[in-house]
Amino acid sequence: MPLETWLAYTLVTTTFLLIPGPTIILVISYSLLRGRQAVIALVLGVGLGDLTAMSLSFLGVGVLLQTVATAFYLIKWLGAAYLIWLGIKMWCSASEFT
Structure with missing residues (x-):
C-alpha cells in the first residue's frame, strides 16, 4: 500500500x-x-x-469475512450471545442494589 x-x-x-x-x-x-x-x-x-x-x-479481515460467509455468520451470533450475556449480568447486578 x-x-x-x-x-x-x-x-x-x-x-x-x-x-x-x-x-x-x-x-x-x-x-x-x-x-x-x-x-x-x-x-x-x-x-x-x-x-x-x-x-x-x-x-483486510473485512474482505476475508465477506468471502467466508460461515465465519461472518458465526461471529455475528457469538457477538449477539455476548451482548445478551452482558445484559443478563447487568440486570442481575442491578437487582442487588435495589
Whole structure:
C-alpha cells in the first residue's frame, strides 16, 4: 500500500475518532464522576480497541469475512450471545442494589 493511501486512511480514521459519539460521552461522564485515575485506564482501553479495529481493517479481515460467509455468520451470533450475556449480568447486578 502506498504511503499516501495509508496516511489518508490514518487521517480519516483519526477524524472519525475525534467526532463525539458514545465513547466520548462515556469518557466525559467517567471523568466527571470518577476522576482522572479512572479515565486514564478507560482512554487507554478505548485507544487499544480502536487500534485493534483499525489494524484488523488494514489487514483486510473485512474482505476475508465477506468471502467466508460461515465465519461472518458465526461471529455475528457469538457477538449477539455476548451482548445478551452482558445484559443478563447487568440486570442481575442491578437487582442487588435495589
